[in-house]
Amino acid sequence: MTARPTAGDLPVELTSFVGRRDDLTRARALLGTTHLLTLTGVGGVGKTRLALAVAAGVRRDFPDGVWVVELADLRQGGLLVQTLCRHFGLPSDSSDAFAPLAEHLRTKKLLLVLDNCEHLIDACSEVIARMLSVAPALRILATSRQILGVEGEQLFPVSPLTVESSGALGEAMLLFEERASAAQPGFRITDDNRAAVEAICLRLEGLPLAIELAAASIRIFGPVEIAARLEDNTLVMAGGRTRAARHRTLESVVDWGYRLCSPRERQVWEQLSVFAGGFTAETADGVCLPSATGEGVLHELIGLLDKSMIVRVEDNHAQQGRYRLLEPMRQYALEKLESSTEAATVRLRHRDYFRRLAKRSDADYCSPNDVEWFRRTRSEHANIREALAFSLTTPGEAGAAVEMVHALLPYWTQSGTLLEGFQWSRRAVDEVAEPTWSTPSVTVRIW
Incomplete structure (x- = not known):
């Protein structure tokens, strides 16, 4: 009898899985014969739900667990390896971040679910091929709107439900x-x-x-x-x-x-699209529809939740409720926002909010608030990345990235993401137009 897995992070689904019995049977069988199974199909066809249902059905076959990595909020392909290391609780601050990942996977019999790969095709293809080459017992179940192009990839087109x-x-x-x-x-x-x-x-x-x-x-x-x-x-x-x-x-x-939706709900929905990795009511208040009256956007969040436009992220360890836009909803709202005159202003507010969060380390690191500071910063890692990327791709804003990278040094160190922090610092230095500074001296000064 196969041992029950003691590891993994397969989420508990809050709604039932309807239909697709034949798909479940075929996909489970294919996972027994292929190292990489990619579920493909248009947005909204149910790739993620099918992948999670398949994973739940085969979890007993993987004594080292089923691990689910959501990639929709990762916008930088160069950080994929570090993201995987972090997910497995591995150090990722060496010059070769893949080495600890390879060592960890080498003897493991586990299933890795990579959800929403389509915007990181090149990075996913390369990293998946490297992982499979060093881990003979590894199985990968990916979802993507297009094929990954990895040797040995088994495609599984996901069709709409029968009527x-x-x-x-x-x-x-x-x-x-x-x-x-x-x-x-x-x-x-x-x-x-x-x-x-x-x-x-x-x-x-x-x-x-x-x-x-x-x-x-x-x-x-x-x-x-x-x-x-x-x-x-x-x-x-x-x-x-x-x-x-x-x-x-x-x-x-x-x-x-x-x-x-009401006009205010529409605005909030559009502006929520700038978040990566989700948001809390507090962060939404800080970025969306600022008001001198301090009215906030709680009413609009409740309205959007009631209409199923946003969903709650279940996390028993979180001290604040966390929410997210499903990816098709986020993309729809982002298109609306980008076609408006508010896009740059909203992104700037988002950057400034997380810039202030980064600067909290000056007062909270190694203080009575240290644990809460680290928990909060870690939960907003994806939003911090988004804020840094905005600063480095917007003319005249690179100085804010320099400031954030420097303020986050305690976090990079404590979270085991020192290499990622250094990479951001190098990019920030390259973008700072200050001819009197040499690149090495600026890097030392930030780092």
Whole structure:
């Protein structure tokens, strides 16, 4: 009998997994014969949920655990190895950060789930190939909108859910019923509303995320009205005629959700797109819709949560509730923000908020607040990276990056990310236009 794994961080799913029995069976079988299985498909088709369900089904086969690394919030491919090291609790501050990762994986029999690889294709392909070359018992389950191109990669295209099933309710309709009943207890598909629910699922082409968003609106509209609104061609074409049909379908239902929001909720949603790695109510207050009255955005966050536009991140160790935008929602909101006149201002507010957080180390490091300072800074690591990247790619802002890197030195040291800190410092020095400083002396001064 295979030993029960004692390690790993496979999350507990808060909602049930609907359908895809054949997909689960086939994917589990493939993981037994291939080292790299890549689930591919359009955004919102359910790649992540399928990957987690597959991982849960095979976890007993991996005594060293199932480990899930979410890559959507990592925007710098050069930090992928350090991110993996950090996830496994390994040091990553040596000149060769891959060495401790290779040593850790070499004798392990574990499953590594890499979610949302598409924006880091080159980095993922290289690092995955290196990991597989040194760890014969390693299995990798990746999700991506495009293939990774690694030798030996097994592709698994993820299709939308079925709508009809020999007269019975198809997977898409079952998903709609379950999510709608969560929003409105007692909701069931009946003879009276079945045709409308079927029309909804057909119009949304069986895309799970789009169906879940439509189902969440059952508190406001009945199935017949939802179906009628989805027939509005101005919604269906919201994503533009040049985009693939399923991309347009998902964008149309997200756009519909956007129209259901109040003007302030829309603004907050757009401005939340600048966060990486999620946000708390406090950080959202500090970045979104600043007001002299101190009104804050809690009301808007509650409204967006109720409409399923943001989701809560479950973390039993966090002292503050943490939230995030699902990646398709973030991309939609980011497009809206980037087309507005507010984009630069919002990104500057985001940078300045985390600049202030970085400077807290001056007072909090090695003080009674040390533990809380480290916990808070570590939870915002992705946002700190985003703030540094903004400063280094925006003319005239490199000085802020220099200041942040220097202030974060205690954090880089204590968190085992000294190499990453040094890399940021080198980039910052290269961007500082100060002809009287030589690069080595500036690096020493920051570092």
